[in-house]
Amino acid sequence: MTKHVFVTGGVVSSLGKGITAASLGRLLKSRGYRVTMQKADPYLNVDPGTMSPFQHGEVFVTEDGYESDLDLGHYERFIDENLTRDSNFTTGAIYKSLIARERRGDFLGGTVQVIPHVTNAIKDRFRRIGEQTNSDVVITELGGTIGDIESQPFVEAIRQYRKDAGPKNVCYIHVSLLPYIAAAHEVKTKPTQHSVKELRSLGIQPDIIVLRSDHHIDDVIRGKIASFCDVEPDCVFTNEDCASIYEVPRFLADQDFDVRVCERLGLEPRRRDMSAWDSYLSKQTHANRHADEVRIAVVGKYTQLPDAYLSVIEALHHASIFFDRHVDVRLVDGENLSEDSVEEVLGDVSGVVVPGGFGVRGLEGKISAARFARERGIAYLGLCLGMQVAVCEFARNVAGLIGANSTEFEPDCTHPVIDLMSSQEEVTEKGGTMRLGAYPCKLARDTLAREAYGEELVYERHRHRYEFNNAYRDDLERAGLIISGVSPDDRLVEMIELSGDAHPWFVATQAHPEFKSRPTKPQPLFREFARAAIAAHEGISRCDVSPRNAPEP
Template identity: 65%
Template sequence: MAKHIFVTGGVVSSLGKGITAASLGHLLKARGYKVTMQKMDPYLNVDPGTMSPFQHGEVFVTEDGHEGDLDLGHYERFIDENLSRESNFTQGSIYQALIARERRGDFLGGTVQVIPHVTEAIKERLRRIAGQSGADIVISEIGGTIGDIESLPFIEAARQFKTELPPGDVLFAHVSLVPYIAAAHEVKTKPTQHSVKELRSLGVQPDFIVCRSDHEVSDAVRAKIAMFCDVPADNVLACVDAPSIYEVPLSLHDQGLDEKVLARLGLPAREADLAPLRGFLAASAACEGEVDIAVVGKYVSLPDAYLSVIEALGHAGVACGRHVNVHLVDGEEIDEGNVAEVLGGMDGVLVPGGFGRRAFEGKILAAGWARAHEVPYLGICLGLQAAVCEFARNVAGLRGATSAEFVEEIAASATEASEGHLAAAAASAVPLVVDLMPEQADVEDKGGTMRLGAYPCRLVPGSRAEAAYGEPVVYERHRHRFEVNNAYRDRLAEAGLVVSGTSPDGRLVEMVELPGHPWFVATQAHPEFKSRPTRPHPLFRGFVAAAAARRG
């Protein structure tokens, strides 16, 4: 039987529950236990796949094609395990499944209610991930903040779940804000007291309290929280802001969190192997020199929209012995007149994934700048499509080349500016070097219908991509609907664009590159999702190494 740990949050959101949960997962795995992790989100969306990154940050994609919460990225990077669609579910998905069953008549005319039906469905997901993963310990983070109406079914399900398992098989860790009040020159415990009081009113007594703060949390403060919250003082831990999120596991380890958790679960505290993490942090501290990388995107006002990209750049930087300065550049603000000014000081240009025409022309300009000025370039998903469109327009002579994704928008804007259907027809006649996948032609629903998850890619021998990976076939995760149009592949190849990676049957273009360029590689996949602190992704490592070489 797996042991279960529930992580809750109090006072405010964005406390770092995910980092705390992932850090605990790292520590328990370092002690030799098989760990898996799960995020329960209270919102009514079925998954974050159709949510704007401005709302919820990046959408993380698992190997089996689930569009999940960005915390899954933290989990994978910290415990170095590939998670699955069982690792993330929302209240919306629970309701969707229950309503489908009700419509089929599965409840035989009975009344469907939050208790027991919603809570039972949540508990079933807890049992399912434990059974399918074969984990010794399952860590489940409950999204939202204690006191939110929407999270009540999850708290109640977790409370019931504890009563159904033997004593010592379930524990609760509550992550709470301990704010510093500058006028009083002290941190305040009252918000945490109220948060724990609210949690206890729901029938849940936390076993551990992790105090998040930007100031020191003294022993006296922890003792006060312990007294008012009925938690042993040794089980109240400080988690103060750290320069790197990868320092958090060591901070919690130094306070004995992993050993105390195992004792509470009745498991032996095996020797902890933290050498890989310590080695990564030592290498990070030893980095000399810098590289400046422009990430030209659409959602740059919220860095979490490109969280895995930024993390992957950091991993590669440590491997190359350089600090990576990430400059988030709004593609909408790049034009012919300022592209040199915006990108001129950069050592590398990265264009990440995205959807929609907005900022696409700026991304094309960024790809063109990198190509023409021999600046290292890495294109990801839409970044590959931008590079192909730019090359088609300015090298292969395909004037106005673009993606079918934007044809309707182009036609609409042309119609507004000119003569109705004639302008629309002209706009739709541009070369569509990126087109909709045939199997996507009749798809109407937006959620969960793209090409999702891991797919094989056969690399061309002697290509830069093949040299970076060091193997002929690789698997990368995808999230897109549009592909390079095979009708133009020969024309692009004749002009010098190398298709360096394809699907095993050769039908789909997976990677392209430019020979003779210091580094110009683009992939239709999302390699950032597979980068780890101690194992940076080969494409990111090659890209950052080329940027470092350019800087000299």
């Protein structure tokens, strides 16, 4: 029977429940178990697709086209598995489904209530993902903090699930904060005690407690938590701040975190193989020791909140560490860029990334960044809107199409080189209606894109409504733009680039390849972009860039 691990959080939000859960997934997978992960969010939005990145960070898109919470990005990067639309659900989605069933008369006139109807619907989600993925272990993170009124139906569903699945098939992990009081020179356990008390009052006794802190937690404190919270001392773990989130699995492994979970679930603690992960950590440490940094500018719109570009930033780090280099990622607000200021802001960078986004704010700054990268021979990677920006800039300043723009920003522009997709013309609702998920792309021979992937047909994830306008395809190709990737039917332009004679490395894609990058497997376009940026920074040929000899772990 599928085993289930439920991860809750106490005291404050943003504790790192997702990283703790993902680390457990990595550890269990390293022992040969089939693992999948799930995020249950108590908010009323049906999904995060219509939420502002300023509030919620990036929207992560799954292979099957679901707009999900950014924690799913961490899950995928840690366990190296593609998740699905069943890996994230919200209170809004649960209620929407129940109301639709009630309107159809599915409840035969009965009163629809939180218990049992809402809790049953939540438990169905727990069961479904295990059955669909045939996983040995399903790890479910509950968003929010214990004590929040909005999460109570989820907590009750988790409580009930132990009885439904059987005690040996469910493990409860509670992640809680131990704040450090500087005046007293000590960490305080009382908030965690109260958090566990709140959890127990809701019917759940945690099997394992993970203590988060920015200070060292000794065995005396762990023993105190064990005593007051009624758990075994060897089931209290520390998760002190690490230099990198990728160090957390190893930090927990060294405490036998996964061993205790296996014992609780009746799983054989098979031999753990962390060699690939440890190798990555070794390369990361080696790269970070070098003072010489490769500077990369990410020119966006939501730069006040780095989580808005979380997958992009992580993909850049994966790619640079592949070459044993450290990258300095600088978030640049497109609104602060103009033809007059671009030299001052971007003059010392070795690479420019323009990521996805919506809305006209900062657009001209992004176009200035694309022009600066093109004219100065700086490595450029455009993602989604970043490709559209590159096309507009090229059309204006190389092809001579004055006023070229996207109809998203200027509906009556003179040259609409980017236009609304025909499939989107009748769409009025915003949520879940874009071109979403993985689509095939056919790569042309003798192009940078084909060189990066090493194969003709690739799949990348999408999230957009606007596309390259084929009415301008011939004009832009005559001007020197290379169409390096198209849909198999040749209708949609998916990737563009400049020739090696015109630029060292300039590639843009309508897709979001950052979503498929992994620590131990950097995404091909990001890898080759990093190679080009490193070459420029070190004054060598792109062909001469290779990994340094990092020490073995």
